[in-house]
Amino acid sequence: MSSPSNPPSSTTAHAFAARLQRWESTAFACVAGGAACTASLGAATAVAAAVLVVAGVVLDRMRRARDARAAAACAAFLASTDRVGHDVLPVWAAHIESSREQMESAVAALTQRFGGIVARLDQTTRAASQDGEQGLATAFAHSRQELQAILDSLKEAMASNEAMNAEVQNLGRFAAELQQMAAEVADIAQQTNLLAINAAIEAAHAGAEGRGFGVLAQEVRKLSALSGATGQRMADKVAVIGEAIRAARDAAQASARREAASALASEETINGVLERLRGVTESIEASATVLKQENAGIQVEIVESLVQLQFQDRVSQRMAHVRHNIGRLPELLARSRRCFDESGTLAPVDAQELLDELEGSYAMADERVTHAEQGAVVADAAPADAGLEEVTFF
């Protein structure tokens, strides 16, 4: 701790007064010496004595004039320091305060921006979690379900086609049976015709008595011929029907084959689409995960930078303490001037008082360290994160 030293002006005033005193005693010594000579040498030396007295008076006036000049110089000096206190120091203090306020508002704005960024990142992450992964997974599952339903209905249509095909096959068998029955009708007609011919021969053998029977045989022959013709027509029609049924069966089988091929192709296409969709979904999910991780990383970075932003609070406090201390100096300078004006004595400015007040205003440990070391170097040595990890629970 430095002890206050007398200001240079005060030292000069003291030295000046001491010199004046020396001159004064020299002058009086001369006057006394002159008087002694007068006594011993008589009237002849009276003139010389008078000259010495005059010289003493002149010296006294000079001393008074120098005193007055010294006092005026002291008053002027104190007035100038008072002006420094009133005019200069408030400007310094105002600059410090203005810088402090500017820094405060700039850092507050910066912090607000950081706050906005953190909030937006948070929203983005939440939105990505809700709509991104879950949304994509749901959409994929939904798509697969709907496409599967289309495949299922295609397969159902194929199954019903096969059932119809089987029915058509059955119809084909019925046609074959009908063909057989038509052939049997033709056969029966032919046998009936043979019987009628034999009956006609027997009727001819019976002569006139068998004539009526011969007429009957003739009619039976006609009927058998009609039956044969009907059987033939039936066979013809059944053949046509059989042909139509075969054609229908062939067409149905061809259609079933085409449908099966088409269903297979559809299934392959759908599976391909689902596979690609799954790929896209997975890649989006991976991107979302990376984005989320990046977001979280940026949030951590910002939160860590918040520690550094708190330097403003510390610097602001230090500047406020110094500004307040500077604000006290004009009063001390004015006090010194008042003391000289009122009593003519030079009162030193109490530096210790200022230092004690400054020390009393400190809140931070590194302020006290800087003060104790009295060095600006220590301020740099004090880490920005001084105080971290220090929590006391009561």
Place this chain on the structure above:
Amino acid sequence: MAKTIMIVDDSASLRQVVGISLRSAGYDVLEGADGADALKKLTGQKVHLIISDVNMPNMDGISLVKEIKKLPAYKFTPIVMLTTESADAKKSEGQAAGAKAWMLKPFNPPQLLAVVQKLVLP
């Protein structure tokens, strides 16, 4: 429902920094610019924890703690002093007034959150 924490500090940037840390952890945050402002804003609110600076204009942090302890609604609300003030005498004053913890600035946000989680009212 999110819990509400009040931060009292005359530095707007410091309030912001604390606000960001707390909001990112899901807390609602109320701000007071000094002790008097904080007392005014506490009325009619439900606050689960108060974080306060010590050296502030209008009403300092220690006086604020004493005033809060007189309010029936906030008698048991935990108060954390967050300050650059490291003198043991001040700490003792804070403890005597009824503060629950003394934390030095600059603070580490995760550490502040840990203190808040430990002390916040259920």
